Amino acid sequence: MTHDLRIERLLDGSPDEIFDAFTDGDAMKEWYQDNPGWVVEVPAVDVRVGGTTIVTFGPRGEEPYREEMTYSEVDAPSRLAYLEVFRMPDGSRFDTNIVLTFDAQDGKTLMTIVQTGFPNAEQRDAHQGGWPGFIDRLERVVAKRRAS
Numbered sequence: 001m002t003h004d005l006r007i008e009r010l011l012d013g014s015p016d017e018i019f020d021a022f023t024d025g026d027a028m029k030e031w032y033q034d035n036p037g038w039v040v041e042v043p044a045v046d047v048r049v050g051g052t053t054i055v056t057f058g059p060r061g062e063e064p065y066r067e068e069m070t071y072s073e074v075d076a077p078s079r080l081a082y083l084e085v086f087r088m089p090d091g092s093r094f095d096t097n098i099v100l101t102f103d104a105q106d107g108k109t110l111m112t113i114v115q116t117g118f119p120n121a122e123q124r125d126a127h128q129g130g131w132p133g134f135i136d137r138l139e140r141v142v143a144k145r146r147a148s
Helices: 015-023 025-031 121-147
Strands: 003-011 038-044 052-059 065-075 079-087 093-105 108-118
Touching (some): 003 121, 015 025, 015 093, 015 108, 025 052
Antiparallel strands (some): 003 108, 065 079
16 A cells, blocks of 8 residues: 655746745755754755755754655756655654646646655655645745745
8 A cells, every 4th residue: 555645736936936946955944944943954955867955954953854855857847756765853764756746827836746655644644744834935935035
């Protein structure tokens, strides 16, 4: 049995703006920031087929979560696919495949996230609950960039 998720969200911004904010290290530092006590670092950003982006995040003074995204498809600004290795603070890990599409729709962007291969329903549900906050913060980053 596989445990997969699919999320669709209409965002205020063009596919170029959304894709750029999703793949830019400085923007990631903002949209991964879940609360003021957390530390977010992006030590590597290599958005190309075979390249890897690394993000660490979590409460200050504690072992962070670590995401390693190795890209299998980069078709800016419409599609991004990668293998995500997600390491938990306790040292455990799991791997999922993520495909994102960014489709222009009436001056906005329909972002679709399909994440497959969760080891169990609990991990899938945790990610399904976490994605909306990430997406909200991503949209705020795009709005902030537009305003400046």
